[in-house]
Amino acid sequence: MTSAPRMPLFAGQDEFGGRILHQKDYGRVISEGVASHLKIAVLGAGKSAADIVYGLARAGNEVHWIIRKSGTGPGAFANPAENAKGPFLNDPGLAATRLFATLSPSCFNAPNCLFWCTGPFGMVQRPDFWDTIAKNVHVHRHDIKPLADHVVVLQDGPSLPVDIIVRPWLPHTVSDSANEKKWAGLEEAADMKVLSRFPRLAHAPATKQNRLTTNTTPNRLYNNIAPLSDPSIAFAGNVYAPNGFRVAEVQTIWTTALFDGLVKLPSLDAMRKEIAWVNAFMKRRYPTHGAGGNHLQYDMMGYIDRLLGEVGLKSHFTGLVVEAMDVSHDRGGSGKCYGGV
Numbered sequence: 001m002t003s004a005p006r007m008p009l010f011a012g013q014d015e016f017g018g019r020i021l022h023q024k025d026y027g028r029v030i031s032e033g034v035a036s037h038l039k040i041a042v043l044g045a046g047k048s049a050a051d052i053v054y055g056l057a058r059a060g061n062e063v064h065w066i067i068r069k070s071g072t073g074p075g076a077f078a079n080p081a082e083n084a085k086g087p088f089l090n091d092p093g094l095a096a097t098r099l100f101a102t103l104s105p106s107c108f109n110a111p112n113c114l115f116w117c118t119g120p121f122g123m124v125q126r127p128d129f130w131d132t133i134a135k136n137v138h139v140h141r142h143d144i145k146p147l148a149d150h151v152v153v154l155q156d157g158p159s160l161p162v163d164i165i166v167r168p169w170l171p172h173t174v175s176d177s178a179n180e181k182k183w184a185g186l187e188e189a190a191d192m193k194v195l196s197r198f199p200r201l202a203h204a205p206a207t208k209q210n211r212l213t214t215n216t217t218p219n220r221l222y223n224n225i226a227p228l229s230d231p232s233i234a235f236a237g238n239v240y241a242p243n244g245f246r247v248a249e250v251q252t253i254w255t256t257a258l259f260d261g262l263v264k265l266p267s268l269d270a271m272r273k274e275i276a277w278v279n280a281f282m283k284r285r286y287p288t289h290g291a292g293g294n295h296l297q298y299d300m301m302g303y304i305d306r307l308l309g310e311v312g313l314k315s316h317f318t319g320l321v322v323e324a325m326d327v328s329h330d331r332g333g334s335g336k337c338y339g340g341v
Helices: 023-032 047-058 091-095 129-136 180-197 211-215 244-259 268-285 300-310 320-325
Strands: 019-022 039-043 062-066 076-078 121-123 137-140 144-148 151-154 159-161 164-167
Touching (some): 019 023, 039 159, 129 137, 180 268
Parallel strands (some): 076 121
């Protein structure tokens, strides 16, 4: 689901003549020593695109960063660790506290104040990131029309001579299944429950649709890990969260317990309703990126508590003030934070 590259198709691609690479090829290209003094176009506006643009610019290439005008725009990138304030090494560290989580409603928690998230999010680790981009990268807010011989033609924009195109990611289309009608009914009912509990979610800010919203079905995995029809497989890591390490740790605990038969799963009907509830909430809460049902930008702590609760664990933190003051600067000894590990 997440390891196979999904590459776009461009009109005129056969005539381009240059290289079209996925982000997974970036390290190999750098190691080959060919990524210097070239004209390179990078497509996309998320964290992986930002990292690649920075690296290519620092290596002395002429970089064109192309962000689709018809898309959702660039990501919100938090300050690098060097600019962090207070006891937290970085902004995602603050976001990964229960104190921060209480400032926002969650499909896993009781209702609270409402905020919106309408684009990708990430943390830039280099303090000179923005200066490097400003001085060395050409940023284009246009869609791509056809490709020509070593040329990228932008809609309502210039034609860019390039040697290499790098595409960080692209959603893919899936076929309808026989269960779509049943799921549609469940998700419609869940959406009504979401709006009843969180009425303000009915009035989302104006956004442009992400391709994922219209071209794919949501994840239909219990806890975004376990498929309903096959107990022999699990999909850990298939979520978007501000702290991937913390989520991965807890998902590993839950998945191991699942395969060991230590997780008492709800009935199949209850799991379907829970999946529909989470998917409906995510779609409303994150208008451009929540349709997959696995966007945890403001819901990470509630999700972690859900997984830990289902395996009989709980945080050793006893309250909001204690957790806010006791800040972990790395993952060493983090298992001590959870009772029973």
